[in-house]
Amino acid sequence: MTNLSINIGKLKLKNPLTVASGTFGYAEEFKDFMDLKKLGAIVTKTITLKPRKGNPSPRTCETPSGMLNSIGLENPGLKIFIKEKLPYLTKLGNPVIVSIASEGDSQEFVTLAKRLDKIKEIAAIELNISCPNITVTKSQSRKVTRLISQDANATYELVKSVRKITNKTLITKLSPNVTDIADIALAAEAAGSDAISLINTITGMSIDINKREPRIACVTGGLSGPAIRPVALRMVWQVYQKVKIPIIGMGGIIDTLSALEFFIAGATAVAIGTANFINPGVSIEIIEGIKKYLIKNKINNLNDLIGSLNV
Ligand SMILES: Cc1cc2nc3c(=O)[nH]c(=O)nc-3n(C[C@H](O)[C@H](O)[C@H](O)COP(=O)(O)O)c2cc1C
Numbered sequence: 451m452t453n454l455s456i457n458i459g460k461l462k463l464k465n466p467l468t469v470a471s472g473t474f475g476y477a478e479e480f481k482d483f484m485d486l487k488k489l490g491a492i493v494t495k496t497i498t499l500k501p502r503k504g505n506p507s508p509r510t511c512e513t514p515s516g517m518l519n520s521i522g523l524e525n526p527g528l529k530i531f532i533k534e535k536l537p538y539l540t541k542l543g544n545p546v547i548v549s550i551a552s553e554g555d556s557q558e559f560v561t562l563a564k565r566l567d568k569i570k571e572i573a574a575i576e577l578n579i580s581c582p583n584i585t586v587t588k589s590q591s592r593k594v595t596r597l598i599s600q601d602a603n604a605t606y607e608l609v610k611s612v613r614k615i616t617n618k619t620l621i622t623k624l625s626p627n628v629t630d631i632a633d634i635a636l637a638a639e640a641a642g643s644d645a646i647s648l649i650n651t652i653t654g655m656s657i658d659i660n661k662r663e664p665r666i667a668c669v670t671g672g673l674s675g676p677a678i679r680p681v682a683l684r685m686v687w688q689v690y691q692k693v694k695i696p697i698i699g700m701g702g703i704i705d706t707l708s709a710l711e712f713f714i715a716g717a718t719a720v721a722i723g724t725a726n727f728i729n730p731g732v733s734i735e736i737i738e739g740i741k742k743y744l745i746k747n748k749i750n751n752l753n754d755l756i757g758s759l760n761v
Contacts, residue, residue, distance in 0.1 A: 452744045453751040454737070456490075456718050458696050459619030459644030461545050461573050463490035463719060466740075466752060467709075467733045470700045470723030471496050471549040471578060471623070472521065476535040477542065483730035486542050488737060490719065494531075494539070496549040496578045499558050501527035505583060511665040513656055516675030516702070517724055520583045520668040523551055528562060532569070545573035547621065551581055556598065560611050567616040575618055577643075579608055580625030580650035582672045599625040599650075602637040609641035621698065623647040624685075626678070631685045632692040639693045646689060647698040647721070649682045675724040676702040683715050690716025690757050704732065706739025713740075716757040 454465040468491040474480060477492050486492070504524025511518050526534070531548075539546045548566055552558030559577060566572050579598035598604045599622075609622055622638040624631060626649040635646050651672025656665040664670075682701025689697055699717030703709050704725040712720045722733045729735075740752070749755055 451750070452741050453753075454741060454744075456696070456752060458491075458621070458698065458719060459574065461491065461619050463545060465490040465737050466713070466719040467737050468547070468698065468719055468721045469493055469726065469733060470721040471576060473723040473726045476531075476539060478535075478538045480726070480730055484734050487544060488734050489544050490737075491545040491547055491573070492539060492542070493547040493576060493721065494535070494549050495525055496523055496551045496581065497525045497528055497531045497562070498523060498551055498553050499528050499562055500553070501525065501530065502553070506667040508665060508667055509671070511656055511671070513654070513673065514677060516673050516677035518654055518656055518666055518671035518673055519651070520666045520671035522583045522668070523581055528565060532565075536569070536571070540571035546571065547574040547576050548572050549576040549578050549623070551578040554595075556608050556611075559608060560615060563612045563616050567618055573619060574621055574644075575612070575616065576621040576623055576647055577609065577612060578623050578650070579605060580623050582625065582627065582651060582653050582670075583668065597625050597627070599623075599634055600628050602633050605634050606637040606641045609638050609643050613642035619644045621645040621647050623650055625650050626652050626681055626685055626701075632688050635689040635693050639695050643695060645696045645698060645718075646693060647700070648689065649678070649685055649701045652678050652681060674701070676704055676708070678702050679708060679711075683711055686712055686717050687715040687759065703736075704728070706736050706743065709736045709740060710743055710755075713752065713755045714757070714759050716759070718756055
């Protein structure tokens with residue numbers, strides 16, 4: 451028997467396939483395309499305390515082997531999420547990982563986590579401290595603020611403050627827009643994070659040369675898709691060598707082959723993001739593909755593949 455089950459903190463996943471926050475809505479949107487119950491876990495779109503309309507349009511555009519997005523964390527807010535989105539998710543029975551973020555005040559993470567901690571159907575909380583698309587509108591000008599995940603001390607303090615108030619599995623999602631990703635991962639681990647999720651999008655831009663305007667209303671956006679895969683893989687590999695906690699790898703995974711690269715680099719689980727927009731059932735195909743690869747290579751347990759890179 452081929453064993454695809456893996457552990458992330460207290461979570462036991464029957465297989466290592468999950469979805470990347472923000473590319474899968476709240477799962478119900480994908481119910482006609484796949485048997486959702488087959489997913490190892492489901493990660494929600496990031497929620498904030500209050501509802502958010504998100505950024506002005508255009509907020510997505512296609513780029514070579516990828517896309518730029520600047521959605522700006524559009525979401526219905528905590529109350530509506532619990533009332534209208536969570537019941538469908540919990541009914542499915544897969545572990546539900548709720549992604550949370552703040553609109554500026556990091557105390558919002560603690561407030562959100564306290565509320566979610568009381569809901570036993572929620573398996574884990576993912577701290578999105580790496581969203582590149584929140585604009586500060588107070589001064590009318592678009593200011594680029596520093597992300598929590600761009601500072602090891604801020605990452606440590608934030609994770610620590612959430613760790614204090616919940617025993618649920620905590621996953622910290624990191625930004626690739628840093629000099630040394632391992633430093634930030636170590637800070638999250640030291641503060642008590644049970645796992646690291648990486649990578650969020652890479653900041654980029656695209657220009658319409660006829661209008662001489664940016665293709666994204668907020669000028670810059672987050673690059674995702676196969677274009678970022680080599681960067682994501684490199685970061686998974688660098689972090690794997692430094693931390694002991696599991697890594698959920700993502701960034702440009704579109705098929706079994708690309709998913710396998712991440713396990714070999716050191717990921718314990720993988721998440722499918724942009725590829726959901728091209729082939730909504732791709733995650734399920736990848737689960738089958740991984741199983742076939744393991745059988746073909748006489749590997750009984752997926753855990754034996756994790757971090758097996760020969761250098
Ligand atoms: C349209 C879109 C929306 C996203 N929204 C979120 C989000 O709400 N929270 C988050 O943590 N990441 C968000 N991401 C980032 C993805 O979860 C993922 O980290 C990134 O896209 C890299 O994976 P991929 O190349 O497979 O898409 C979003 C990505 C896209 C393309």
